[in-house]
Amino acid sequence: LQWSSPPEAIERFKSQEIWFPPPQFYEFCRLYNFSSLSELHKFSSERALEGCERWMPVMLTASDGSIQLLPGDELYPEDPDYTGEKKTVMSTDKKVEELMKEGSIFHRIVIKTIHNYAVYVNIQAKYKHINPVMINCDSSDYNSKL
Numbered sequence: 001l002q003w004s005s006p007p008e009a010i011e012r013f014k015s016q017e018i019w020f021p022p023p024q025f026y027e028f029c030r031l032y033n034f035s036s037l038s039e040l041h042k043f044s045s046e047r048a049l050e051g052c053e054r055w056m057p058v059m060l061t062a063s064d065g066s067i068q069l070l071p072g073d074e075l076y077p078e079d080p081d082y083t084g085e086k087k088t089v090m091s092t093d094k095k096v097e098e099l100m101k102e103g104s105i106f107h108r109i110v111i112k113t114i115h116n117y118a119v120y121v122n123i124q125a126k127y128k129h130i131n132p133v134m135i136n137c138d139s140s141d142y143n144s145k146l
Helices: 006-014 022-031 037-047 096-102
Strands: 058-062 065-069 107-113 116-121
Touching (some): 006 022, 022 107, 022 116, 065 096, 096 107
Antiparallel strands (some): 058 065, 065 107, 107 116
Protein backbone atom coordinates (compact mmCIF):
# COMPACT_ATOMS: atom_id res chain seq x y z
CA LEU A 1 0.00 0.00 0.00
CA GLN A 2 1.36 3.41 -0.95
CA TRP A 3 -0.19 6.86 -0.81
CA SER A 4 0.33 8.83 -4.03
CA SER A 5 -1.00 12.09 -5.36
CA PRO A 6 -2.93 11.81 -8.64
CA PRO A 7 0.05 13.15 -10.67
CA GLU A 8 2.38 10.65 -8.95
CA ALA A 9 -0.03 7.76 -9.52
CA ILE A 10 -0.39 8.64 -13.20
CA GLU A 11 3.39 8.84 -13.61
CA ARG A 12 3.80 5.47 -11.91
CA PHE A 13 1.15 4.06 -14.25
CA LYS A 14 2.92 5.51 -17.31
CA SER A 15 6.24 4.01 -16.18
CA GLN A 16 4.47 0.64 -15.67
CA GLU A 17 5.25 0.49 -11.94
CA ILE A 18 1.53 0.11 -11.20
CA TRP A 19 -1.61 -0.60 -13.18
CA PHE A 20 -5.20 0.46 -12.81
CA PRO A 21 -8.19 -0.04 -15.11
CA PRO A 22 -9.55 2.73 -17.35
CA PRO A 23 -12.29 3.97 -14.96
CA GLN A 24 -9.71 4.55 -12.22
CA PHE A 25 -7.34 6.22 -14.70
CA TYR A 26 -10.21 8.56 -15.64
CA GLU A 27 -10.86 9.39 -11.97
CA PHE A 28 -7.16 10.04 -11.32
CA CYS A 29 -7.28 12.46 -14.26
CA ARG A 30 -10.25 14.23 -12.62
CA LEU A 31 -8.51 14.33 -9.25
CA TYR A 32 -5.47 15.85 -11.00
CA ASN A 33 -7.47 19.13 -11.04
CA PHE A 34 -7.12 19.52 -7.27
CA SER A 35 -3.87 20.53 -5.65
CA SER A 36 -4.94 19.57 -2.14
CA LEU A 37 -7.39 17.40 -0.26
CA SER A 38 -9.04 20.49 1.18
CA GLU A 39 -9.61 21.86 -2.35
CA LEU A 40 -11.23 18.55 -3.33
CA HIS A 41 -13.36 18.60 -0.18
CA LYS A 42 -14.54 22.15 -0.92
CA PHE A 43 -15.45 21.20 -4.50
CA SER A 44 -17.31 18.05 -3.45
CA SER A 45 -19.22 19.89 -0.73
CA GLU A 46 -20.29 22.65 -3.12
CA ARG A 47 -21.60 20.30 -5.82
CA ALA A 48 -22.94 17.53 -3.57
CA LEU A 49 -26.61 18.40 -4.10
CA GLU A 50 -26.35 18.90 -7.88
CA GLY A 51 -27.05 15.30 -8.80
CA CYS A 52 -25.34 12.45 -10.58
CA GLU A 53 -25.47 10.77 -13.94
CA ARG A 54 -25.47 7.02 -14.47
CA TRP A 55 -22.61 6.01 -16.71
CA MET A 56 -21.84 2.88 -18.59
CA PRO A 57 -18.72 2.91 -20.74
CA VAL A 58 -19.32 1.41 -24.17
CA MET A 59 -16.33 -0.33 -25.72
CA LEU A 60 -15.54 0.34 -29.36
CA THR A 61 -12.89 -2.03 -30.72
CA ALA A 62 -10.70 -0.57 -33.47
CA SER A 63 -8.10 -2.38 -35.56
CA ASP A 64 -5.22 -1.21 -33.35
CA GLY A 65 -6.79 -0.57 -29.95
CA SER A 66 -10.02 0.19 -28.14
CA ILE A 67 -11.98 3.24 -27.11
CA GLN A 68 -14.21 3.42 -24.08
CA LEU A 69 -17.00 5.78 -25.09
CA LEU A 70 -18.69 7.78 -22.34
CA PRO A 71 -21.97 9.75 -22.29
CA GLY A 72 -21.82 12.83 -24.49
CA ASP A 73 -19.31 11.41 -26.95
CA GLU A 74 -20.56 11.59 -30.54
CA LEU A 75 -20.15 7.80 -30.94
CA TYR A 76 -21.89 6.93 -27.65
CA PRO A 77 -25.09 4.96 -28.39
CA GLU A 78 -28.44 6.57 -27.63
CA ASP A 79 -29.59 3.47 -25.77
CA PRO A 80 -26.54 1.89 -24.08
CA ASP A 81 -26.73 -1.66 -22.77
CA TYR A 82 -26.62 -1.01 -19.00
CA THR A 83 -27.20 -4.65 -18.06
CA GLY A 84 -25.12 -6.56 -20.61
CA GLU A 85 -28.18 -8.53 -21.72
CA LYS A 86 -28.03 -7.28 -25.32
CA LYS A 87 -24.35 -8.23 -25.65
CA THR A 88 -23.83 -5.25 -27.94
CA VAL A 89 -20.41 -5.24 -29.59
CA MET A 90 -19.16 -2.13 -31.36
CA SER A 91 -16.21 -2.61 -33.68
CA THR A 92 -14.61 -1.05 -36.72
CA ASP A 93 -11.80 -1.80 -39.14
CA LYS A 94 -10.56 1.78 -38.71
CA LYS A 95 -7.54 2.64 -36.61
CA VAL A 96 -7.85 4.68 -33.42
CA GLU A 97 -6.05 7.59 -35.09
CA GLU A 98 -8.62 7.66 -37.91
CA LEU A 99 -11.51 7.66 -35.44
CA MET A 100 -9.93 10.50 -33.50
CA LYS A 101 -9.26 12.61 -36.59
CA GLU A 102 -12.80 12.09 -37.91
CA GLY A 103 -14.41 13.02 -34.60
CA SER A 104 -15.09 16.34 -32.96
CA ILE A 105 -17.16 15.70 -29.81
CA PHE A 106 -15.15 13.61 -27.38
CA HIS A 107 -15.75 11.97 -24.03
CA ARG A 108 -13.60 8.87 -24.27
CA ILE A 109 -10.67 6.86 -23.04
CA VAL A 110 -8.41 5.55 -25.78
CA ILE A 111 -6.78 2.25 -24.84
CA LYS A 112 -3.82 1.28 -27.02
CA THR A 113 -2.19 -1.17 -24.58
CA ILE A 114 -2.52 -2.13 -20.93
CA HIS A 115 -0.29 0.83 -19.94
CA ASN A 116 -1.13 3.24 -22.72
CA TYR A 117 -4.37 5.17 -22.15
CA ALA A 118 -5.42 8.64 -23.13
CA VAL A 119 -8.40 10.66 -21.93
CA TYR A 120 -10.09 13.05 -24.36
CA VAL A 121 -12.93 15.28 -23.23
CA ASN A 122 -14.26 18.42 -24.88
CA ILE A 123 -17.84 18.37 -23.60
CA GLN A 124 -19.26 20.29 -20.67
CA ALA A 125 -19.56 18.09 -17.58
CA LYS A 126 -23.08 17.77 -16.18
CA TYR A 127 -24.18 18.64 -12.65
CA LYS A 128 -21.35 21.12 -12.10
CA HIS A 129 -18.87 18.28 -12.17
CA ILE A 130 -15.31 18.72 -13.34
CA ASN A 131 -13.78 17.22 -16.45
CA PRO A 132 -10.60 15.19 -16.21
CA VAL A 133 -7.28 16.65 -17.23
CA MET A 134 -6.62 15.22 -20.68
CA ILE A 135 -3.61 12.96 -20.27
CA ASN A 136 -2.00 10.85 -22.96
CA CYS A 137 0.44 8.11 -21.96
CA ASP A 138 2.27 8.21 -25.30
CA SER A 139 3.19 10.89 -27.80
CA SER A 140 0.07 10.63 -30.01
CA ASP A 141 -1.63 13.98 -30.46
CA TYR A 142 -5.32 13.85 -31.34
CA ASN A 143 -5.98 17.29 -29.84
CA SER A 144 -5.65 19.22 -33.11
CA LYS A 145 -9.43 19.50 -33.49
CA LEU A 146 -10.15 20.22 -29.82
